[in-house]
Amino acid sequence: MICHLSLLVVFNLFVSQCHGGCAEVDSMTEAVAGEGFLLGCISCKKREEVSARATVDWHFKPLGVEDFKPIFHYEHPSANIMDEDFSNRLEWHGTKNSDIQIGAIYIHNVTFNETGTFRCTIHRTLFLRQYNENVTVEKEVELTVVAVANRELTSVVAEIMMYVLIVVLQLWLIGVLIYCYKKISEEYEAREAHKALKAQAVLAKDNCDGVQLE
Numbered sequence: 001m002i003c004h005l006s007l008l009v010v011f012n013l014f015v016s017q018c019h020g021g022c023a024e025v026d027s028m029t030e031a032v033a034g035e036g037f038l039l040g041c042i043s044c045k046k047r048e049e050v051s052a053r054a055t056v057d058w059h060f061k062p063l064g065v066e067d068f069k070p071i072f073h074y075e076h077p078s079a080n081i082m083d084e085d086f087s088n089r090l091e092w093h094g095t096k097n098s099d100i101q102i103g104a105i106y107i108h109n110v111t112f113n114e115t116g117t118f119r120c121t122i123h124r125t126l127f128l129r130q131y132n133e134n135v136t137v138e139k140e141v142e143l144t145v146v147a148v149a150n151r152e153l154t155s156v157v158a159e160i161m162m163y164v165l166i167v168v169l170q171l172w173l174i175g176v177l178i179y180c181y182k183k184i185s186e187e188y189e190a191r192e193a194h195k196a197l198k199a200q201a202v203l204a205k206d207n208c209d210g211v212q213l214e
Contacts (some may be wrong), residue, residue, distance in 0.1 A: 009153075013047065021122055022042070022044035022045070022048070022101050023042070023044070024042045024043065024044055025040065025042060026040065027039055027040030027041065027104075027139075028040065029141060029142055029143055029144060030143075030144050030145075030146060030149070030150065031107070031110045031114065031143055031145050031146070032110065032145070032146060032147070032148065032149045033110055033111060033112055033143070033145050033146070033147055034109060034110065034111075035109075035110060036106060036107060036108050036109070036110065037107045037110050037143075038104055038105075038106050039103070039104060039105050039107065039118055039120070039139070039141055039143075040104050041058075041094070041103040041104055041105075041120035041122070041139050041141075042101065042102050042103070042104075042139075043054070043085070043101060043103070043122045043124070043137040044101055045101060045124075047127070049208070050125045050126050050127065050128065051126075051127045051192070052098065052099050052124050052125060052127060053098045053099060053124070053125050054098070054099065054100035054101075054103075054122055054123060054124040054125070055073070055074065055075040055088055055122075055123045056072075056073070056074045056075075056100060056103035056120065056121070056122050056123075057070060057072070057073050057120075057121045057123070058070070058071050058072035058090075058103075058105055058118060058119070058120055058121075059071060059118070059119040059121070060083070060086075060114075060116060060117070060118050061116050061117045061119070062113065062114075062116040063077075063115045063116045065116070065195065067082060068117075068119055070082045071083040071085075071086050071090065072086070072090050072102075072105055074092055074094065074102070074103070074105075076097060076098040078094075078098075079091075079092045083179045085113070086107070088108075088110075089107055089108045090105050090106070090107060091105065091106040091108065092105060092106075093106045094161060095106060095163065097172070099111070100122065100124070101111070103120050103122050105191075110145055111145070112145045114143060115142055115143060115144055116142075116143060117141070117143070118141045118143055118196075119138060119139070119140050119141075119145045120138070120139045120140075120141070121136065121137070121138050122136070122137045122138075123135075123136055124136070124137070140154070156210050
């Protein structure tokens with residue numbers, strides 16, 4: 001029973017990795033000049049079974065400037081770059097249908113001028129049974145552009161913890177398999193011993209019957 005439960009837990013752990021749903025993860029905030037950068041924007045629906053349609057607008061406010069300016073608009077399947085400073089440098093990396101939950105865009109060849117605040121706005125229409133509901137979600141990314149990438153302490157610790165967790169899970173799985181193998185082996189040996197005793201008892205009984213007949 002313990003073996004079955006342990007193996008079921010292990011199976012569920014792996015299955016959960018394969019069937020993940022929408023999760024709202026914050027965007028990274030540090031880009032390297034001259035390289036590409038993914039501006040993340042995720043807004044999950046509270047009820048996955050409800051169909052919806054959404055559009056996404058991105059705005060940018062450079063450091064030291066008060067007002068935002070529109071830079072990108074996406075309405076499936078069309079993507080429009082709305083600012084010449086980002087001409088040919090923005091690419092849609094979000095949901096590939098009209099029911100948008102991921103509104104990420106990719107910036108090619110980031111420049112120091114991109115240091116500032118990016119605002120992602122998702123305009124969603126939920127198609128409910130009785131009526132349609134309009135929802136607007138805004139998310140902001142404070143982007144810093146640097147010359148050389150800096151590894152944050154939290155990312156280093158998170159990476160170390162991930163590897164430690166993987167090793168611990170592997171060792172635990174090996175321990176479970178060894179325990180189950182020993183358990184099954186002991187049960188098999190016990191059954192074989194019981195069969196042998198039973199066979200000896202039958203043989204002894206047959207011998208006794210033979211002696212009485214003589």
